[in-house]
Amino acid sequence: MELYSLGVHELRRMLDKGEVTAKEIITSVYSRIDAVEQKIKAYVTLPRTEAFLMAEKADRDLSAGTNKVMTGIPVAVKDNMCTKGVPTTCSSKILRNFIPPYESTVTSKLIEAGYVLAGKTNLDEFAMGSSTENSGFHTTRNPWDTQRIPGGSSGGSAAAVAADECIAALGSDTGGSIRQPASLCGVVGMKPTYGRVSRYGLVAFASSLDQIGPITKNVTDCAMLLNVISGRDLRDSTSAPIGVPDFTAAIGKDIKGMKIGVPKEYFIEGMDPEVDAAVREAIRKFESLGAVPVDVSLPHTGYAVATYYVLATSEASSNLARYDGVKYGFRAEGKDLIDTYMRTRAEGFGPEVKRRIMLGTYALSSGYYDAYYRKAQQVRTLIKDDFEKVFREVDVIVTPTSPTAAFRMGEKTEDPLQMYLADIFTISVNLAGVPGISVPCGFTTGNLPIGLQLIGKHFDEETLLTASFAYEQSTEWHKRKPAL
Amino acid sequence: MKYESVIGLEVHAQMSTDTKIFCGCSTKFGAEPNSQTCEICIGMPGVLPVLNRKALEFAIRTGLAMHCSISPYSRFARKNYFYPDLPKGYQISQFEHPICEGGFVEIVVEGETKRIGITRIHMEEDAGKNIHEGNGSYSFVDLNRAGVPLMEIVSEPDIRSAKEASEYMKKLRTILRYLGVCDGNMEQGSLRCDANVSVRPAGRKEYGTRAEVKNINSFRFVEKALEYEIKRQIRVVEEGGKVIQETRLWDSAKGITESMRSKEEAHDYRYFPEPDLVPIAAEQRWIDEIGASLPELPDVKRERFTSEYGLPEYDADLLTTEKAVAEWFEESIKAGGQPKAVANWMMGDLMRLLNEENREIADCPLKPPQLADMLKLIDKGTISGKIAKTVFEEMYRSEKNAEEIVREKGLVQISDESAIEKIVDEVIAKHQKEAARFRAGEEKLLGFFVGQAMKAMKGKANPQVLNELLRKKLS
Numbered sequence: 001m002e003l004y005s006l007g008v009h010e011l012r013r014m015l016d017k018g019e020v021t022a023k024e025i026i027t028s029v030y031s032r033i034d035a036v037e038q039k040i041k042a043y044v045t046l047p048r049t050e051a052f053l054m055a056e057k058a059d060r061d062l063s064a065g066t067n068k069v070m071t072g073i074p075v076a077v078k079d080n081m082c083t084k085g086v087p088t089t090c091s092s093k094i095l096r097n098f099i100p101p102y103e104s105t106v107t108s109k110l111i112e113a114g115y116v117l118a119g120k121t122n123l124d125e126f127a128m129g130s131s132t133e134n135s136g137f138h139t140t141r142n143p144w145d146t147q148r149i150p151g152g153s154s155g156g157s158a159a160a161v162a163a164d165e166c167i168a169a170l171g172s173d174t175g176g177s178i179r180q181p182a183s184l185c186g187v188v189g190m191k192p193t194y195g196r197v198s199r200y201g202l203v204a205f206a207s208s209l210d211q212i213g214p215i216t217k218n219v220t221d222c223a224m225l226l227n228v229i230s231g232r233d234l235r236d237s238t239s240a241p242i243g244v245p246d247f248t249a250a251i252g253k254d255i256k257g258m259k260i261g262v263p264k265e266y267f268i269e270g271m272d273p274e275v276d277a278a279v280r281e282a283i284r285k286f287e288s289l290g291a292v293p294v295d296v297s298l299p300h301t302g303y304a305v306a307t308y309y310v311l312a313t314s315e316a317s318s319n320l321a322r323y324d325g326v327k328y329g330f331r332a333e334g335k336d337l338i339d340t341y342m343r344t345r346a347e348g349f350g351p352e353v354k355r356r357i358m359l360g361t362y363a364l365s366s367g368y369y370d371a372y373y374r375k376a377q378q379v380r381t382l383i384k385d386d387f388e389k390v391f392r393e394v395d396v397i398v399t400p401t402s403p404t405a406a407f408r409m410g411e412k413t414e415d416p417l418q419m420y421l422a423d424i425f426t427i428s429v430n431l432a433g434v435p436g437i438s439v440p441c442g443f444t445t446g447n448l449p450i451g452l453q454l455i456g457k458h459f460d461e462e463t464l465l466t467a468s469f470a471y472e473q474s475t476e477w478h479k480r481k482p483a484l
Numbered sequence: 485m486k487y488e489s490v491i492g493l494e495v496h497a498q499m500s501t502d503t504k505i506f507c508g509c510s511t512k513f514g515a516e517p518n519s520q521t522c523e524i525c526i527g528m529p530g531v532l533p534v535l536n537r538k539a540l541e542f543a544i545r546t547g548l549a550m551h552c553s554i555s556p557y558s559r560f561a562r563k564n565y566f567y568p569d570l571p572k573g574y575q576i577s578q579f580e581h582p583i584c585e586g587g588f589v590e591i592v593v594e595g596e597t598k599r600i601g602i603t604r605i606h607m608e609e610d611a612g613k614n615i616h617e618g619n620g621s622y623s624f625v626d627l628n629r630a631g632v633p634l635m636e637i638v639s640e641p642d643i644r645s646a647k648e649a650s651e652y653m654k655k656l657r658t659i660l661r662y663l664g665v666c667d668g669n670m671e672q673g674s675l676r677c678d679a680n681v682s683v684r685p686a687g688r689k690e691y692g693t694r695a696e697v698k699n700i701n702s703f704r705f706v707e708k709a710l711e712y713e714i715k716r717q718i719r720v721v722e723e724g725g726k727v728i729q730e731t732r733l734w735d736s737a738k739g740i741t742e743s744m745r746s747k748e749e750a751h752d753y754r755y756f757p758e759p760d761l762v763p764i765a766a767e768q769r770w771i772d773e774i775g776a777s778l779p780e781l782p783d784v785k786r787e788r789f790t791s792e793y794g795l796p797e798y799d800a801d802l803l804t805t806e807k808a809v810a811e812w813f814e815e816s817i818k819a820g821g822q823p824k825a826v827a828n829w830m831m832g833d834l835m836r837l838l839n840e841e842n843r844e845i846a847d848c849p850l851k852p853p854q855l856a857d858m859l860k861l862i863d864k865g866t867i868s869g870k871i872a873k874t875v876f877e878e879m880y881r882s883e884k885n886a887e888e889i890v891r892e893k894g895l896v897q898i899s900d901e902s903a904i905e906k907i908v909d910e911v912i913a914k915h916q917k918e919a920a921r922f923r924a925g926e927e928k929l930l931g932f933f934v935g936q937a938m939k940a941m942k943g944k945a946n947p948q949v950l951n952e953l954l955r956k957k958l959s
């Protein structure tokens with residue numbers, strides 16, 4: 001068994017026992033990267049020198065006995081989280097040369113916990129997309145079929161985990177950007193409750209929806225990583241002043257009697273029958289483990305995609321205004337100030353980013369605000385209420401993560417609406433602010449992974465982890481590896 | 485036809501907090517460009533604002549002092565527009581849910597007290613500053629000011645003349661300085677004023693079309709700019725034209741307002757709630773604490789100065805415009821000064837000396853008890869009012885006490901009749917001719933004798949005693 005193929009908790013045990021060094025692990029991970037990265041293109045930046053230096057520091061900590069939970073563990077970070085001294089591009093030409101002079105809170109916490117930065121992973125430009133095809137640099141490939149996309153926008157992180165190009169990764173999820181690629185790449189991905197993890201240093205797409213979370217090879221690793229990154233941050237006013245439990249304690253608990261809501265709105269016409277079958281099979285598995293399925297309804301689900309695209313684009317149109325070529329990043333010199341603004345943004349942003357900026361600008365314009373932005377906020381409240389009502393009856397909700405398995409490159413690029421529907425099952429979770437996790441629950445006949453989504457109550461990631469772990473332990477899906 | 489003007493003011497007051505509104509950078513004025521910045525106030529990717537609680541406290545303080553209600557639910561909003569001095573491409577401001585609403589301040593114009601309604605007070609961040617130098621093909625941007633906390637105080641259209649507007653501005657400045665929330669310096673930009681102005685035939689209810697006048701950057705210009713704009717609008721109407729809704733810039737050099745942009749060209753700021761900041765729900769207990777800590781405000785203080793110290797309105801008004809002046813006054817009273825006398829000395833010699841050196845009363849070298857002590861010397865007859873002028877100025881310059889000065893310079897007033905009598909006799913003996921003329925009825929010559937006697941006594945004679953003795957000896 002190669003070191004790169006192992007998970008966080010396994011390597012933790014080996015490192016702490018002195019069976020392996022951090023340097024051996026990063027060497028193994030980088031040999032894997034050297035072997036497969038050309039095919040996968042998961043990364044935007046590979047800071048090899050820094051990574052080895054961090055591993056050496058980890059080994060010193062290990063011999064000094066000052067090792068912590070992530071000491072020596074190579075973690076890939078989506079390239080929209082600021083890493084001091086390491087380029088942070090958001091896979092956008094406009095930030096191609098941007099090197100932050102500050103560290104995001106999540107990576108600060110990882111540094112504090114001793115991690116090794118494996119590299120910065122590819123994404124759809126500014127996290128806008130579901131396939132990484134909107135990256136300003138290149139498209140990441142799905143390790144299970146390199147003619148297919150890995151999902152997005154955290155496609156680089158999910159592919160890197162699935163292809164063993166790192167031990168674990170961080171993604172960010174605004175409308176499904178962790179869960180959908182995790183599902184399509186056959187790994188575990190969690191979007192925590194909004195406010196659970198600090199957004200400081202996460203380059204904003206839609207501030208009221210963005211949330212950072214782990215992408216890992218198994219549920220235990222997810223809990224370990226979540227332990228490290230969670231908690232109130234005084235630099236993020238929207239981070240919740242709420243205690244953080246030990247999430248690993250949720251691992252291994254019994255799920256007998258756990259009520260599992262199955263919302264009828266999530267089993268729809270047009271869904272891939274193989275996905276439908278795999279999810280229904282998973283529900284039966286839960287039943288066999290002692291959980292109790294309950295039919296529930298989330299009646300406003302049908303409005304989620306429209307609501308999301310009004311709110312997310314509105315916030316994005318404002319969040320992305322700072323990229324004007326004045327202070328940092330790319331600048332296309334024009335004949336005057338306005339011309340410089342226009343050319344910088346015309347040349348610096350890709351087509352999907354421009355589309356969303358225009359949509360959002362329109363939705364916020366005077367005369368349209370009430371019909372779009374305000375209305376969407378009202379619907380958002382209804383969607384949140386749907387979840388609150390259902391959670392009075394059940395402990396978790398189970399749905400498919402994505403209506404289909406990974407699609408081919410180019411299959412949906414010509415039709416943005418089709419692309420937007422790839423997130424149809426994940427978007428409501430962001431609107432409601434509740435936590436969601438995707439775990440592998442089967443494969444199509446074409447050997448493509450299928451993901452199961454579990455949705456929890458506000459700040460109840462523990463129940464999600466308990467249920468996910470119980471399910472994972474009763475199946476073999478997470479043990480399969482793509483042939484590369 | 486007679487016209488009436490209708491004016492509403494939007495005043496931006498820079499709060500005098502030590503740090504910026506959403507980051508920890510210093511707000512000190514006049515530092516090296518961009519030396520007081522960080523990743524947050526220059527709008528780097530991924531950074532987030534955190535509200536400075538002091539700025540919120542200052543806004544609440546101001547709201548309470550201006551009789552506003554403090555909103556139990558308040559929110560920040562983003563005001564979106566592109567400009568190089570606005571690093572994020574939006575200004576964090578307040579729109580739908582300002583922190584304070586529905587208050588008033590009172591002004592006095594021509595002896596009449598008038599209430600000017602306050603529509604709202606909201607918090608926002610300041611922008612940076614573009615610096616245009618060189619050949620015009622480029623500009624510099626200084627972001628030291630970006631993120632400095634501001635309050636926007638919006639009045640109702642209750643103001644009816646340029647004079648009232650000026651009084652209102654002065655009153656705001658006084659209150660803000662009393663509260664210690666803004667230094668009120670218009671020339672340095674810590675107090676800025678935009679005015680909405682319209683005119684209508686006297687007696688009509690409907691408002692005329694208004695123009696917004698910007699760039700009124702000095703107290704001197706508030707009245708001038710508005711007077712100009714009111715006259716301009718009346719002229720437009722009288723010539724059969726229509727006032728158009730537009731933004732006009734006051735040009736202080738030319739003394740006119742000029743069109744900047746029309747309504748059609750107006751920005752669409754696309755306000756929406758700021759998702760990076762949680763709504764503000766200030767606890768009632770905290771608001772009550774802030775309310776309890778408010779200083780005595782100028783109107784109340786003025787009232788008290790007339791009733792408690794028996795000062796005339798004029799004196800009370802002048803002495804309460806600045807909190808520090810009022811405090812100086814009361815300290816002097818506490819040290820035993822007689823109120824009207826203290827007031828006179830303050831409004832006269834003290835203000836003159838301070839103005840000569842452009843000093844604030846806070847930096848006054850003369851301390852209030854020193855004035856009180858000097859006044860006691862006058863009362864006791866140790867020095868005359870005339871000599872006191874010299875003593876006062878000497879106290880101010882040397883920081884010595886009155887008694888010390890009087891002793892050192894030998895300025896003690898001579899009231900001893902025998903000493904004065906001796907001089908009087910000498911003077912009359914020396915000026916026999918004049919004495920004869922006086923006795924013949926040339927009364928005005930008394931002044932001549934007083935002058936001669938005073939000269940001989942180096943001005944130290946008690947004038948009353950001297951006068952009496954002269955009259956007695958000459959008759």
Ligand SMILES: [Zn+2]
Nearest residue numbers: 507509522525
């Ligand atoms: Zn700053």
